[in-house]
Amino acid sequence: MWMRDVVIVGGGVMGCLTALELLQAGCRVTLLERGELGREASWAGGGIVSPLYPWRYSSPISALARWSQDYYGALARHLLVDTGIDPEVQPCGLLWLDLDEQDQAMQWAAQQDRPLQHVDEQFIYRQVPPLAKGFAGALWQADLANVRNPRLMKALRARLLQFDGFVLREHCAALGLQREAGRITGVQIAGGVVSGDAVVLCAGAWGGDWLAAEGLTLPVEPVKGQMLLYRMEPGWLPSMVMAEGRYAIPRRDGHILIGSTLEHAGYDKTTTEQALTSLRLSAEALLPALAQQTPVAQWAGLRPGSPDGVPYIGPLSARPGLWLNLGHYRNGLVLAPASCRLLADLLLERAPAIDPAPYLPDARLCHG
Incomplete structure (x- = not known):
């Protein structure tokens, strides 16, 4: 059954890229977002186009990450041409400093055919002059990029609104699912129902x-994840750096993101002094000159935490008509292009770009 009218719940990067894939295939799409498009986790994240320590992840995550990394440059170019908004996918490289996992990392890189290399102290300080002293070695991947995720979401919004078959309903809370004859046929909202051949849940x-x-x-x-933002001169930090789970990400205009915390605090998105202190200490340990700077912003977002970080992508046979694109945990921006292509492939009954088996929800969900 070919799905012509699709309702998407959730206006983050998953919802928006899923909508774009379906619109480009000729579907009509209504996207429901209870707030503003792209203002939750997709806005709050750092935007490194890689899992933070990719060798620690399972092969299903590596498969999605690799496809997405290879696709992000083209996606950014298309969005710039179509909308005039540059998502700033910047291949600036990433240094992992003084790791005790080098053998594991290099084995992973060989298996994945990724250009990871061990570099010495001389290389480190030539590549990132403002780095704190005392690092003797690092792992380096020169082609890793970061995407300026608020600009990505702005570009996706502009692109989606160019399609005649697209309806965006912001500040429109989805209240529940509509059923007819045992099938999910739409989404209940205040004052009515938005109907479709399929409902895709991208609710983070x-x-x-x-x-x-x-x-x-x-x-x-x-x-919850909290972040800090500093402002330096453009080019002051040439590459991304990472140590002990904390990272610094340069933006093209000189902004530097420092992240991030991992907090189980329910749906609380308030920022805290404790996180501010912790992130400042991490920032200054990596880049001592930041001790002379005051952060220009602090914010928090909510990741869709899942036990193994492997997302749920595909149909839910217990609820015919309902599809999931959920559970990407810390890697939503990284995995989004591949996840949304796979969801569209399955929904439209195309040959999938990636083996869907590890992500299908049916075998992984429990009836309550």
Whole structure:
């Protein structure tokens, strides 16, 4: 059954890229967002186009990450041409400093055919002059990029609105699912129902609550991350750097992101002094000159935490007509292009770009 009219719940990067894939295939799409498009986790994240330590992840995550990394440059170019908005996908490279996992990392890189290399002290300080002293070695991947995620979301919004078959409903809370003859046929909103041949749930950290209302257990929960933003001269930090789970990401205009915390605090997105202190200490340990700077912003977002970080992508046979694109945890921006292509391939019954088996929800969800 070919799906012509699709309703998407959630206006983050998953919802927007899923919508774009379906619109380009000729579908009509209504996207429901209870707030403003792209203002939750997709806006708050750092935008490194890689899992933070990619060798620690399972092959299903590596498969999505690799496809997305190879696609991001083209996506950014297309969005710039179509909208005039540059998502700033910047291949500036990433240094992992003084790792004790070098053998594991190099084995992973060989298996994945990724240009990871071990570099010495001389290389480190030539590549990133403002780095704190005392680092003797690092791992380096020169082609890794970061995307300026607020600009990506702005470009996606502009591109989607160019399609005649696209309807965006912001500040429109989805209240529940509509059923007819045992099939999901739409989404209930205040004052009515938005109907479709398929409903795609891209609700991020709220995905677990949605499935709980359907009597199903989806182990997705909010995990708060707080970030700091500094402002330096453009080019001051030439590459991304990472040590002990904390990272610094340069933007083209000189902004530098420092992240991030991992906090289980429910749906609380307030920033804290404790996180500010912790992130400042990490920033100054990596880049001592930041001790003379005051952060220009601090914010928090909610990741869709899941046990192994492997997302749920595909149809839910227990609820015919309902599809999931959920549970990407810390890697939503990294995995989004591949995840949304796969979802569209499955929904439109095309040959999938990636083996869908590890992500299909049916075998991984429990009836409550």
